[in-house]
Amino acid sequence: MTESAADRELVITRMFNAPRERVYQAFTDPDLLSRWFGPVGFSVPRETIDFDMRVGGLQRFVMVSDEDPDFKSAVNATFTEVAENERLSGTETWEDGTMDLSFEFHDEDGGTRLVLRQGPYTEEMEAMAREGWESSFTKLDALLA
Template identity: 65%
Template sequence: MTEAPATETLVITRIFNAPRELVYRAFIDPDQLAQWFGPVGFSVPRETVSVDARVGGHQRFVMVNDADPSFSSPVDATFTEVVENELLVGHEEVHGVPGFPDGARLEMRIEFHDEGDDKTRLVLCQGPYSAEVEAGAREGWGSSFGKLDVLLAR
Protein backbone atom coordinates (compact mmCIF):
# COMPACT_ATOMS: atom_id res chain seq x y z
CA MET A 1 0.00 0.00 0.00
CA THR A 2 1.46 3.35 -0.99
CA GLU A 3 1.05 6.45 1.11
CA ALA A 4 -1.19 9.19 -0.24
CA PRO A 5 0.70 12.37 -1.10
CA ALA A 6 0.86 14.96 1.65
CA THR A 7 -0.88 17.95 0.08
CA GLU A 8 -3.49 18.98 2.66
CA THR A 9 -3.06 21.86 5.09
CA LEU A 10 -5.06 21.65 8.30
CA VAL A 11 -6.66 24.99 9.20
CA ILE A 12 -8.54 25.37 12.47
CA THR A 13 -10.04 28.61 13.78
CA ARG A 14 -11.26 28.58 17.35
CA ILE A 15 -12.47 31.20 19.83
CA PHE A 16 -11.26 30.80 23.41
CA ASN A 17 -12.95 32.56 26.34
CA ALA A 18 -9.67 33.95 27.67
CA PRO A 19 -7.41 36.91 26.91
CA ARG A 20 -4.85 36.44 24.15
CA GLU A 21 -1.92 36.55 26.61
CA LEU A 22 -3.32 33.59 28.57
CA VAL A 23 -3.96 31.49 25.47
CA TYR A 24 -0.47 32.23 24.14
CA ARG A 25 1.07 31.38 27.52
CA ALA A 26 -0.67 27.96 27.48
CA PHE A 27 1.40 27.09 24.38
CA ILE A 28 4.79 28.16 25.74
CA ASP A 29 4.58 27.47 29.50
CA PRO A 30 5.74 23.87 30.12
CA ASP A 31 3.50 23.42 33.19
CA GLN A 32 0.40 24.46 31.25
CA LEU A 33 1.31 22.61 28.04
CA ALA A 34 1.60 19.37 30.02
CA GLN A 35 -1.93 19.88 31.37
CA TRP A 36 -3.79 20.24 28.06
CA PHE A 37 -1.82 19.04 25.07
CA GLY A 38 -2.82 15.81 23.40
CA PRO A 39 -6.23 14.40 22.60
CA VAL A 40 -8.34 12.79 25.31
CA GLY A 41 -6.69 9.45 26.12
CA PHE A 42 -3.18 10.90 25.86
CA SER A 43 -1.13 12.81 28.40
CA VAL A 44 2.13 14.75 28.31
CA PRO A 45 4.36 14.01 31.32
CA ARG A 46 5.66 17.35 32.63
CA GLU A 47 9.24 16.05 32.79
CA THR A 48 9.22 15.59 28.99
CA VAL A 49 8.34 19.24 28.25
CA SER A 50 10.94 21.82 27.24
CA VAL A 51 10.06 25.12 25.56
CA ASP A 52 12.40 27.88 24.41
CA ALA A 53 10.03 30.38 22.75
CA ARG A 54 12.37 32.37 20.50
CA VAL A 55 13.51 32.18 16.89
CA GLY A 56 15.75 29.10 16.71
CA GLY A 57 14.29 27.85 20.01
CA HIS A 58 12.25 24.69 20.45
CA GLN A 59 9.15 22.99 21.78
CA ARG A 60 9.77 19.40 22.87
CA PHE A 61 7.55 16.93 24.67
CA VAL A 62 6.22 13.39 24.48
CA MET A 63 2.55 12.45 24.19
CA VAL A 64 1.85 9.13 25.92
CA ASN A 65 -1.18 6.90 25.39
CA ASP A 66 -2.92 6.57 28.78
CA ALA A 67 -4.19 3.03 28.06
CA ASP A 68 -0.87 1.78 26.64
CA PRO A 69 2.10 3.83 27.90
CA SER A 70 4.41 1.91 25.55
CA PHE A 71 2.77 3.89 22.71
CA SER A 72 4.15 7.41 22.66
CA SER A 73 4.64 10.21 20.17
CA PRO A 74 7.57 12.61 20.61
CA VAL A 75 7.36 16.20 19.34
CA ASP A 76 10.56 18.13 18.62
CA ALA A 77 9.74 21.40 16.84
CA THR A 78 11.94 24.40 16.05
CA PHE A 79 10.53 27.93 16.13
CA THR A 80 11.20 30.06 13.04
CA GLU A 81 9.04 33.06 14.02
CA VAL A 82 7.90 34.17 17.46
CA VAL A 83 5.94 37.32 18.25
CA GLU A 84 4.93 37.29 21.91
CA ASN A 85 1.16 36.97 22.39
CA GLU A 86 0.62 37.03 18.61
CA LEU A 87 2.40 34.34 16.62
CA LEU A 88 4.24 31.02 16.83
CA VAL A 89 5.66 29.53 13.62
CA GLY A 90 7.81 26.44 13.41
CA HIS A 91 8.56 23.12 11.84
CA GLU A 92 9.36 19.58 12.81
CA GLU A 93 10.99 16.64 11.07
CA VAL A 94 8.72 13.65 11.62
CA HIS A 95 10.26 10.26 12.36
CA GLY A 96 8.48 6.97 13.03
CA VAL A 97 4.94 8.37 12.85
CA PRO A 98 2.38 6.34 10.87
CA GLY A 99 1.15 8.17 7.79
CA PHE A 100 4.36 10.17 7.30
CA PRO A 101 7.47 9.29 5.34
CA ASP A 102 10.47 9.28 7.67
CA GLY A 103 12.01 12.74 7.81
CA ALA A 104 8.95 14.54 6.42
CA ARG A 105 8.81 18.22 7.35
CA LEU A 106 5.65 19.35 9.13
CA GLU A 107 5.06 23.12 9.24
CA MET A 108 2.89 24.91 11.80
CA ARG A 109 1.65 28.47 12.22
CA ILE A 110 -0.43 29.56 15.22
CA GLU A 111 -1.90 33.08 15.27
CA PHE A 112 -3.44 34.62 18.40
CA HIS A 113 -5.96 37.43 17.72
CA ASP A 114 -7.60 39.65 20.34
CA GLU A 115 -11.37 39.42 19.84
CA GLY A 116 -12.32 41.84 22.63
CA ASP A 117 -14.34 40.93 25.74
CA ASP A 118 -11.39 38.80 26.95
CA LYS A 119 -11.75 36.41 24.01
CA THR A 120 -9.05 35.11 21.67
CA ARG A 121 -9.39 33.85 18.11
CA LEU A 122 -6.73 31.26 17.45
CA VAL A 123 -5.90 30.30 13.87
CA LEU A 124 -3.81 27.14 13.48
CA CYS A 125 -2.35 26.03 10.12
CA GLN A 126 -0.40 22.77 10.00
CA GLY A 127 0.78 20.46 7.24
CA PRO A 128 1.27 19.10 4.75
CA TYR A 129 -0.82 16.03 5.49
CA SER A 130 -2.43 13.33 3.42
CA ALA A 131 -6.24 13.73 3.51
CA GLU A 132 -6.55 10.72 5.86
CA VAL A 133 -3.95 11.98 8.34
CA GLU A 134 -5.38 15.53 8.19
CA ALA A 135 -8.74 14.22 9.44
CA GLY A 136 -7.06 12.55 12.43
CA ALA A 137 -4.99 15.64 13.21
CA ARG A 138 -8.15 17.80 13.10
CA GLU A 139 -9.86 15.47 15.56
CA GLY A 140 -6.79 15.42 17.82
CA TRP A 141 -6.51 19.21 17.93
CA GLY A 142 -10.24 19.52 18.63
CA SER A 143 -9.93 17.15 21.57
CA SER A 144 -6.83 18.96 22.85
CA PHE A 145 -8.57 22.33 22.57
CA GLY A 146 -11.42 20.98 24.70
CA LYS A 147 -8.83 20.26 27.41
CA LEU A 148 -7.38 23.76 26.89
CA ASP A 149 -10.85 25.28 27.40
CA VAL A 150 -11.00 23.60 30.83
CA LEU A 151 -7.52 24.85 31.77
CA LEU A 152 -8.29 28.42 30.68
CA ALA A 153 -11.56 28.43 32.67
CA ARG A 154 -9.66 27.93 35.95
Template identity: 60%
Template structure:
Protein backbone atom coordinates in the same frame (compact mmCIF):
# COMPACT_ATOMS: atom_id res chain seq x y z
CA UNK B 1 0.09 10.63 -15.56
CA UNK B 2 -1.73 11.87 -12.44
CA UNK B 3 0.07 12.76 -9.21
CA UNK B 4 -1.62 10.81 -6.39
CA UNK B 5 0.58 12.22 -3.62
CA UNK B 6 -1.52 15.36 -3.16
CA UNK B 7 -1.14 16.91 0.28
CA UNK B 8 -3.19 19.41 2.21
CA UNK B 9 -2.86 21.71 5.17
CA UNK B 10 -5.09 21.55 8.20
CA UNK B 11 -6.66 24.91 9.10
CA UNK B 12 -8.62 25.33 12.33
CA UNK B 13 -10.09 28.54 13.72
CA UNK B 14 -11.22 28.40 17.35
CA UNK B 15 -12.31 31.10 19.81
CA UNK B 16 -11.19 30.74 23.42
CA UNK B 17 -12.81 32.62 26.29
CA UNK B 18 -9.49 34.06 27.48
CA UNK B 19 -7.19 36.87 26.36
CA UNK B 20 -4.41 36.14 23.84
CA UNK B 21 -1.63 36.33 26.44
CA UNK B 22 -3.19 33.44 28.38
CA UNK B 23 -3.77 31.27 25.31
CA UNK B 24 -0.26 32.01 24.02
CA UNK B 25 1.20 31.10 27.42
CA UNK B 26 -0.61 27.75 27.28
CA UNK B 27 1.56 26.91 24.25
CA UNK B 28 4.83 28.26 25.64
CA UNK B 29 4.73 27.45 29.39
CA UNK B 30 5.89 23.85 29.97
CA UNK B 31 3.60 23.28 32.97
CA UNK B 32 0.53 24.45 31.06
CA UNK B 33 1.42 22.58 27.87
CA UNK B 34 1.71 19.34 29.87
CA UNK B 35 -1.68 20.03 31.47
CA UNK B 36 -3.69 20.20 28.23
CA UNK B 37 -1.86 18.93 25.17
CA UNK B 38 -2.84 15.65 23.58
CA UNK B 39 -6.16 14.20 22.50
CA UNK B 40 -8.39 12.27 24.90
CA UNK B 41 -6.61 9.11 26.00
CA UNK B 42 -3.17 10.68 25.69
CA UNK B 43 -1.15 12.79 28.12
CA UNK B 44 2.11 14.70 28.11
CA UNK B 45 4.31 13.98 31.13
CA UNK B 46 5.75 17.25 32.43
CA UNK B 47 9.26 15.74 32.52
CA UNK B 48 9.18 15.42 28.71
CA UNK B 49 8.37 19.10 28.06
CA UNK B 50 10.99 21.70 27.15
CA UNK B 51 10.14 25.10 25.66
CA UNK B 52 12.46 27.91 24.66
CA UNK B 53 10.13 30.59 23.25
CA UNK B 54 12.36 32.58 20.91
CA UNK B 55 13.29 32.50 17.22
CA UNK B 56 15.60 29.52 16.90
CA UNK B 57 14.23 28.10 20.16
CA UNK B 58 12.23 24.93 20.55
CA UNK B 59 9.17 23.17 21.87
CA UNK B 60 9.72 19.48 22.71
CA UNK B 61 7.44 16.98 24.38
CA UNK B 62 6.25 13.40 24.21
CA UNK B 63 2.62 12.31 24.13
CA UNK B 64 1.98 9.01 25.94
CA UNK B 65 -1.05 6.77 25.46
CA UNK B 66 -2.85 6.45 28.81
CA UNK B 67 -3.95 2.85 28.22
CA UNK B 68 -0.63 1.64 26.78
CA UNK B 69 2.33 3.79 27.91
CA UNK B 70 4.58 2.00 25.41
CA UNK B 71 2.73 3.93 22.68
CA UNK B 72 4.35 7.37 22.41
CA UNK B 73 4.62 10.22 19.94
CA UNK B 74 7.50 12.67 20.32
CA UNK B 75 7.29 16.22 18.96
CA UNK B 76 10.39 18.36 18.34
CA UNK B 77 9.61 21.83 16.97
CA UNK B 78 11.91 24.74 16.13
CA UNK B 79 10.48 28.27 16.17
CA UNK B 80 11.18 30.26 12.99
CA UNK B 81 8.95 33.27 13.78
CA UNK B 82 7.64 34.47 17.10
CA UNK B 83 5.74 37.56 18.24
CA UNK B 84 4.84 37.28 21.91
CA UNK B 85 1.08 36.86 22.47
CA UNK B 86 0.45 37.08 18.69
CA UNK B 87 2.29 34.50 16.61
CA UNK B 88 4.17 31.19 16.80
CA UNK B 89 5.58 29.68 13.59
CA UNK B 90 7.83 26.70 13.33
CA UNK B 91 8.80 23.39 11.87
CA UNK B 92 7.80 20.22 13.70
CA UNK B 93 9.33 16.78 13.53
CA UNK B 94 6.80 14.27 14.83
CA UNK B 95 7.50 10.61 15.59
CA UNK B 96 4.32 8.81 14.53
CA UNK B 97 5.45 5.29 15.38
CA UNK B 98 5.91 4.23 11.77
CA UNK B 99 8.52 6.93 11.22
CA UNK B 100 9.08 10.64 11.48
CA UNK B 101 7.21 13.32 9.58
CA UNK B 102 8.07 17.00 9.22
CA UNK B 103 5.38 19.65 9.12
CA UNK B 104 4.99 23.39 9.37
CA UNK B 105 2.87 24.86 12.16
CA UNK B 106 1.54 28.43 12.35
CA UNK B 107 -0.48 29.68 15.32
CA UNK B 108 -2.02 33.17 15.20
CA UNK B 109 -3.52 34.64 18.37
CA UNK B 110 -6.07 37.38 17.58
CA UNK B 111 -7.58 39.57 20.31
CA UNK B 112 -11.35 39.78 20.04
CA UNK B 113 -12.52 41.96 22.92
CA UNK B 114 -10.77 39.93 25.61
CA UNK B 115 -11.27 36.61 23.89
CA UNK B 116 -8.81 34.90 21.55
CA UNK B 117 -9.44 33.75 18.02
CA UNK B 118 -6.75 31.16 17.37
CA UNK B 119 -5.96 30.33 13.76
CA UNK B 120 -3.94 27.14 13.41
CA UNK B 121 -2.37 26.00 10.15
CA UNK B 122 -0.44 22.72 10.11
CA UNK B 123 0.81 20.49 7.32
CA UNK B 124 1.26 19.16 4.83
CA UNK B 125 -0.84 16.06 5.51
CA UNK B 126 -1.21 13.15 3.15
CA UNK B 127 -4.75 12.30 2.05
CA UNK B 128 -6.81 10.83 4.86
CA UNK B 129 -4.56 11.92 7.72
CA UNK B 130 -5.79 15.50 8.05
CA UNK B 131 -9.10 14.40 9.61
CA UNK B 132 -7.31 12.53 12.43
CA UNK B 133 -5.20 15.58 13.18
CA UNK B 134 -8.31 17.79 13.19
CA UNK B 135 -9.99 15.43 15.66
CA UNK B 136 -6.86 15.37 17.85
CA UNK B 137 -6.60 19.15 17.98
CA UNK B 138 -10.32 19.42 18.77
CA UNK B 139 -9.95 17.03 21.69
CA UNK B 140 -6.83 18.85 22.93
CA UNK B 141 -8.60 22.21 22.65
CA UNK B 142 -11.38 20.86 24.88
CA UNK B 143 -8.72 20.26 27.54
CA UNK B 144 -7.31 23.75 26.91
CA UNK B 145 -10.79 25.27 27.42
CA UNK B 146 -10.93 23.57 30.83
CA UNK B 147 -7.46 24.82 31.77
CA UNK B 148 -8.27 28.40 30.74
CA UNK B 149 -11.53 28.31 32.76
CA UNK B 150 -9.60 27.79 36.01
Protein backbone atom coordinates in the same frame (compact mmCIF):
# COMPACT_ATOMS: atom_id res chain seq x y z
CA MET C 1 -6.03 19.80 -10.92
CA THR C 2 -5.63 16.83 -8.59
CA GLU C 3 -4.30 16.93 -5.09
CA SER C 4 -1.02 15.13 -4.50
CA ALA C 5 -0.61 12.54 -1.75
CA ALA C 6 0.40 15.06 0.90
CA ASP C 7 -0.45 18.63 0.00
CA ARG C 8 -3.38 19.44 2.29
CA GLU C 9 -3.04 22.17 4.89
CA LEU C 10 -5.02 21.78 8.08
CA VAL C 11 -6.58 25.09 9.15
CA ILE C 12 -8.54 25.36 12.39
CA THR C 13 -10.03 28.57 13.77
CA ARG C 14 -11.09 28.29 17.40
CA MET C 15 -12.49 30.81 19.88
CA PHE C 16 -11.38 30.69 23.51
CA ASN C 17 -13.11 32.56 26.32
CA ALA C 18 -9.86 33.93 27.75
CA PRO C 19 -7.52 36.85 27.06
CA ARG C 20 -5.01 36.43 24.26
CA GLU C 21 -2.06 36.57 26.68
CA ARG C 22 -3.49 33.69 28.71
CA VAL C 23 -4.09 31.51 25.64
CA TYR C 24 -0.59 32.25 24.35
CA GLN C 25 0.84 31.33 27.75
CA ALA C 26 -0.94 27.96 27.61
CA PHE C 27 1.12 27.20 24.48
CA THR C 28 4.44 28.50 25.84
CA ASP C 29 4.50 27.62 29.54
CA PRO C 30 5.60 23.98 30.04
CA ASP C 31 3.59 23.64 33.26
CA LEU C 32 0.40 24.71 31.47
CA LEU C 33 1.08 22.76 28.26
CA SER C 34 1.43 19.55 30.28
CA ARG C 35 -2.11 20.07 31.60
CA TRP C 36 -3.92 20.22 28.24
CA PHE C 37 -1.89 19.14 25.23
CA GLY C 38 -2.80 15.95 23.43
CA PRO C 39 -6.15 14.48 22.52
CA VAL C 40 -8.36 13.03 25.23
CA GLY C 41 -6.69 9.76 26.28
CA PHE C 42 -3.17 11.19 25.99
CA SER C 43 -1.06 13.24 28.37
CA VAL C 44 2.25 15.07 28.23
CA PRO C 45 4.41 14.41 31.30
CA ARG C 46 5.92 17.70 32.47
CA GLU C 47 9.42 16.16 32.67
CA THR C 48 9.37 15.49 28.89
CA ILE C 49 8.88 19.18 27.98
CA ASP C 50 11.82 21.30 26.86
CA PHE C 51 11.24 24.76 25.34
CA ASP C 52 13.60 27.44 24.09
CA MET C 53 11.19 30.22 23.16
CA ARG C 54 13.18 32.09 20.50
CA VAL C 55 13.67 31.92 16.75
CA GLY C 56 15.85 28.88 16.15
CA GLY C 57 14.91 27.51 19.58
CA LEU C 58 13.56 24.03 20.09
CA GLN C 59 10.29 22.66 21.43
CA ARG C 60 10.32 19.03 22.50
CA PHE C 61 7.89 16.88 24.44
CA VAL C 62 6.31 13.44 24.42
CA MET C 63 2.62 12.54 24.29
CA VAL C 64 1.86 9.31 26.16
CA SER C 65 -1.25 7.14 25.86
CA ASP C 66 -3.11 7.01 29.17
CA GLU C 67 -4.28 3.48 28.32
CA ASP C 68 -0.92 2.11 27.12
CA PRO C 69 2.06 4.07 28.54
CA ASP C 70 4.35 2.26 26.09
CA PHE C 71 2.59 4.06 23.20
CA LYS C 72 4.33 7.42 22.85
CA SER C 73 4.54 10.15 20.25
CA ALA C 74 7.42 12.62 20.35
CA VAL C 75 7.03 16.21 19.18
CA ASN C 76 10.22 17.91 17.97
CA ALA C 77 9.96 21.39 16.51
CA THR C 78 12.16 24.37 15.76
CA PHE C 79 10.69 27.85 16.07
CA THR C 80 10.91 30.02 12.96
CA GLU C 81 8.86 32.89 14.41
CA VAL C 82 8.10 33.90 18.00
CA ALA C 83 6.02 37.06 18.44
CA GLU C 84 4.81 37.14 22.04
CA ASN C 85 1.03 36.94 22.38
CA GLU C 86 0.66 37.15 18.58
CA ARG C 87 2.24 34.29 16.65
CA LEU C 88 4.25 31.08 16.97
CA SER C 89 5.54 29.31 13.87
CA GLY C 90 7.86 26.41 13.38
CA THR C 91 8.83 23.25 11.63
CA GLU C 92 8.14 19.84 13.16
CA THR C 93 10.42 16.94 12.31
CA TRP C 94 10.02 13.20 12.70
CA GLU C 95 11.52 10.13 11.06
CA ASP C 96 9.24 10.41 7.99
CA GLY C 97 9.70 14.09 7.20
CA THR C 98 8.84 17.64 8.20
CA MET C 99 5.72 19.73 8.61
CA ASP C 100 5.05 23.45 9.05
CA LEU C 101 2.94 24.65 11.96
CA SER C 102 1.75 28.10 13.01
CA PHE C 103 -0.53 29.58 15.65
CA GLU C 104 -1.96 33.10 15.40
CA PHE C 105 -3.56 34.68 18.48
CA HIS C 106 -6.15 37.46 17.91
CA ASP C 107 -8.28 39.52 20.31
CA GLU C 108 -11.95 39.04 19.45
CA ASP C 109 -15.21 39.67 21.32
CA GLY C 110 -13.51 39.71 24.73
CA GLY C 111 -11.75 36.42 24.06
CA THR C 112 -9.14 34.98 21.75
CA ARG C 113 -9.45 33.70 18.21
CA LEU C 114 -6.76 31.14 17.51
CA VAL C 115 -5.86 30.24 13.92
CA LEU C 116 -3.84 27.04 13.57
CA ARG C 117 -2.20 26.03 10.27
CA GLN C 118 -0.36 22.73 9.89
CA GLY C 119 0.78 20.60 6.99
CA PRO C 120 1.24 19.16 4.52
CA TYR C 121 -1.08 16.23 5.17
CA THR C 122 -2.75 13.51 3.20
CA GLU C 123 -6.55 13.73 3.31
CA GLU C 124 -6.77 10.88 5.83
CA MET C 125 -4.05 12.27 8.10
CA GLU C 126 -5.54 15.78 7.95
CA ALA C 127 -8.85 14.44 9.28
CA MET C 128 -7.09 12.59 12.12
CA ALA C 129 -5.02 15.66 13.01
CA ARG C 130 -8.15 17.85 13.05
CA GLU C 131 -9.85 15.42 15.43
CA GLY C 132 -6.78 15.36 17.68
CA TRP C 133 -6.50 19.16 17.83
CA GLU C 134 -10.22 19.60 18.51
CA SER C 135 -9.95 17.08 21.36
CA SER C 136 -6.90 18.90 22.74
CA PHE C 137 -8.69 22.24 22.51
CA THR C 138 -11.58 20.81 24.57
CA LYS C 139 -9.02 20.15 27.32
CA LEU C 140 -7.61 23.66 26.87
CA ASP C 141 -11.13 25.15 27.24
CA ALA C 142 -11.41 23.40 30.61
CA LEU C 143 -8.00 24.70 31.72
CA LEU C 144 -8.83 28.27 30.74
CA ALA C 145 -12.26 28.20 32.47
